[in-house]
Amino acid sequence: xxxxxxxxxxxxxxxxxxxxxxxxxxxxxxxxxxxxxxxxxxxxxxxxxxxxxxxxxxxxxxxxxxxxxxxxxxxxxxxxxxxxxxxxxxxxxxxxxxxxxxxxxxxxxxxxxxxxxxxxxxxxxxxxxxxxxxxxxxxxxxxxxxxxxxxxxxxxxxxxxxxxxxxxxxxxxxxxxxxxxxxxxxxxxxxxxxxxxxxxxxxxxxxxxxxxxxxxxxxxxxxxxxxxxxxxxxxxxxxxxxxxxxxxxxxxxxxxxxxxxxxxxxxxxxxxxxxxxxxxxxxxxxxxxxxxxxxxxxxxxxxxxxxxxxxx
Numbered sequence: 001x002x003x004x005x006x007x008x009x010x011x012x013x014x015x016x017x018x019x020x021x022x023x024x025x026x027x028x029x030x031x032x033x034x035x036x037x038x039x040x041x042x043x044x045x046x047x048x049x050x051x052x053x054x055x056x057x058x059x060x061x062x063x064x065x066x067x068x069x070x071x072x073x074x075x076x077x078x079x080x081x082x083x084x085x086x087x088x089x090x091x092x093x094x095x096x097x098x099x100x101x102x103x104x105x106x107x108x109x110x111x112x113x114x115x116x117x118x119x120x121x122x123x124x125x126x127x128x129x130x131x132x133x134x135x136x137x138x139x140x141x142x143x144x145x146x147x148x149x150x151x152x153x154x155x156x157x158x159x160x161x162x163x164x165x166x167x168x169x170x171x172x173x174x175x176x177x178x179x180x181x182x183x184x185x186x187x188x189x190x191x192x193x194x195x196x197x198x199x200x201x202x203x204x205x206x207x208x209x210x211x212x213x214x215x216x217x218x219x220x221x222x223x224x225x226x227x228x229x230x231x232x233x234x235x236x237x238x239x240x241x242x243x244x245x246x247x248x249x250x251x252x253x254x255x256x257x258x259x260x261x262x263x264x265x266x267x268x269x270x271x272x273x274x275x276x277x278x279x280x281x282x283x284x285x286x287x288x289x290x291x292x293x294x295x296x297x298x299x300x301x302x303x304x305x306x307x308x309x310x311x312x
């Protein structure tokens with residue numbers, strides 16, 4: 001356990017971003033006792049770490065009250081978020097955090113850092129992992145190791161066992177491929193989900209491959225429609241979902257939180273892009289295969305060929 005001073009860290013709001021911040025968190029944890037403030041799923045996501053997690057309440061009043069009640073004496077704070085609102089919450093709770101000088105919030109920050117010049121460049125682009133890691137380096141004001149080439153999310157054994165039990169209950173006893181066909185929200189008005197998962201699922205089933213999906217909360221109907229014939233598991237917590245991905249033979253996912261979870265646990269991964277930039281937000285993994293681009297989705301033939309090649 002670190003013996004350094006307490007540090008309150010405001011996590012990013014999205015699952016993929018929280019995972020892309022993992023190298024920054026591990027760097028900070030080398031010298032501080034961390035309390036993470038974020039969405040409730042962060043409790044499960046980082047359950048195998050010695051970090052306290054304070055879940056965010058929905059209302060600002062409740063968030064501020066929870067922060068005030070939970071602040072260690074003399075604690076410092078760091079915002080991995082870019083928003084004005086997150087800085088305001090911490091300020092009203094009696095903290096003056098450090099963070100990037102974004103969204104007109106500099107007055108609320110004890111230490112503000114300019115956004116890296118590389119972030120403004122298109123060539124070469126700066127990845128989100130590097131964006132968060134550089135903030136942690138600046139906060140620590142000292143030499144730091146280079147950002148790791150891949151993520152390594154720890155999983156509690158209880159979640160691995162729960163994943164095995166879910167598969168057994170569903171009758172999945174051998175190798176399986178995980179499809180993650182849903183991507184919530186839009187990017188610049190465009191749908192973030194590839195429309196070929198149904199055809200890919202049928203091809204895999206026809207080839208005798210077990211296909212498994214595990215929907216997020218409220219996604220069961222959408223997943224069933226997108227991957228007809230797949231074994232649909234019941235929704236579960238994010239750490240158990242991570243264990244399901246880790247145990248798979250292959251994961252095929254949109255550029256979404258699911259892809260970042262798969263990359264974080266070292267799963268063999270094909271990520272599909274059609275509206276987002278893989279260079280900035282793609283899975284942080286040297287082995288993940290990226291198909292498509294911000295300018296258009298890959299064809300079914302391209303994806304099928306890649307999947308067949310990886311299944312070998």
